[in-house]
Amino acid sequence: LPDKETYSQNQTLAEIESVKAASDIDSPVSGQVLEVNSKLTDSPEIINKSPQEDGWIAKIKMSNPQELEKLMDQDSYDKYVQTL
Numbered sequence: 001l002p003d004k005e006t007y008s009q010n011q012t013l014a015e016i017e018s019v020k021a022a023s024d025i026d027s028p029v030s031g032q033v034l035e036v037n038s039k040l041t042d043s044p045e046i047i048n049k050s051p052q053e054d055g056w057i058a059k060i061k062m063s064n065p066q067e068l069e070k071l072m073d074q075d076s077y078d079k080y081v082q083t084l
Helices: 065-070 074-082
Strands: 012-017 022-026 031-036 058-062
Touching: 058 065
Parallel strands: none
Antiparallel strands: 012 022, 031 058
């Protein structure tokens, strides 16, 4: 994932591989990547251990803040997860 690269909302930003599968990570918003979490290269398990603190993938300068309205808040996400 290169710094300064620009992505559109829902465009593939990165890929995470495990022993069993590979999964695309889509950008939640459009914008420019300002910083990449290089700790994930050597310790990808951080995403599972601390997804909302240390397991962030990239910091993005949003180009369209209105896209946030399309995302779930924590309560909506928790309800969604319960349906899976």
